[in-house]
Amino acid sequence: MPDVNCTxxxxxxxxxxxxxEAQQIVIQNDEEGGFSPNANLKSLKATPADANDDTCCQTFKMK
Ligand code: SF4
Known part of the structure; x- marks a missing residue:
């Protein structure tokens, strides 16, 4: 799988x-927008989530 950058x-x-590091991820659309495709993905600030519904990635699992 290609690198997947995630905050x-x-x-x-x-x-x-x-x-x-997941072997497979499931993504749905994000109508709230995002960031420029030219953003430096590896240095974006952390955006922790409280639950699956807080991310557009349905593979999210709390540590
Ligand atoms: S939320 Fe978790 S599974 Fe989804 S892209 Fe980020 S690190 Fe990978």
């Missing part, structure tokens, strides 16, 4: 450098 740092699949 949800309280997920069990998250690792330093804003990388995801």
């Amino acid at each position: 949800v740092n309280n997920c069990k699949y998250w690792t330093s450098g804003n990388l995801c």
